[in-house]
Amino acid sequence: MSKQSAASCKNNGGFTILELMVVSILMTIVVLITAQFWRWFSPNVSFMIARGHILREARVAMENLAADFGSAVGASSVSGSGLLICKDSGDYPNGIADWTAPDVMVDYSIVNNTLQRNDLSTGSVFTIADCISNITVEQVSPTLLSITLEFAQGGADREIVFLWSSL
Numbered sequence: 001m002s003k004q005s006a007a008s009c010k011n012n013g014g015f016t017i018l019e020l021m022v023v024s025i026l027m028t029i030v031v032l033i034t035a036q037f038w039r040w041f042s043p044n045v046s047f048m049i050a051r052g053h054i055l056r057e058a059r060v061a062m063e064n065l066a067a068d069f070g071s072a073v074g075a076s077s078v079s080g081s082g083l084l085i086c087k088d089s090g091d092y093p094n095g096i097a098d099w100t101a102p103d104v105m106v107d108y109s110i111v112n113n114t115l116q117r118n119d120l121s122t123g124s125v126f127t128i129a130d131c132i133s134n135i136t137v138e139q140v141s142p143t144l145l146s147i148t149l150e151f152a153q154g155g156a157d158r159e160i161v162f163l164w165s166s167l
Contacts, residue, residue: 050154057129058151058160061115064128065147068106068117069164073097075145077137082109083147089121097166110135115149133157143167 015023069075074086074097088095090102097103107118108128115128115135134150140163147162 047155051156051158054131054151054153054156054158057131058149058158061129061132061149062160062162064117065108065162069162072164073103074099074166075164077139077145078107078109081135081137082107083135083137084108108135 068085068087071087072085073088073095076084078084085106085108086097086099087104087106088097089104099105101121105120107120109116109118110132113132114130115132116125117128118125129151131151131153132149133152134148136146136148136150138146138148140146143166145164145166147164149160149162151158151160
């Protein structure tokens with residue numbers, strides 16, 4: 001092998017220190033820009049995920065309450081933080097909330113930030129929705145009841161108000 005070919009092989013062997021430094025600096029700049037973008041973007045994504053979860057839970061709660069209120073003949077507050085719904089039932093429904101058997105009574109309450117539906121006639125208890133921070137039931141007038149459900153998770157919150165009339 002001649003001296004010229006040995007020298008040319010040695011020059012083609014790798015990167016210089018200068019090339020490695022330039023690439024390292026460029027990669028550091030790209031990483032810093034990406035980190036800044038992610039720092040801005042990440043809380044917004046978390047908030048949107050939490051908000052979507054709350055909206056899904058609110059929809060499920062609304063659908064369940066609407067189903068129970070559809071056949072209800074009476075509703076009342078239970079200690080201000082719960083709801084009792086009376087559905088007329090039995091062989092001879094009279095259209096009046098008797099609040100005793102054979103009428104079906106359903107209790108809604110909050111247990112560990114979840115909305116629980118308790119069918120007092122059968123004893124079945126179901127978790128309807130989570131992320132619920134408060135339920136408030138107010139008698140607006142003798143025939144009008146206001147039910148407020150407050151949802152909260154990950155910095156997002158939502159309040160839903162239901163009105164039920166006994167007329």
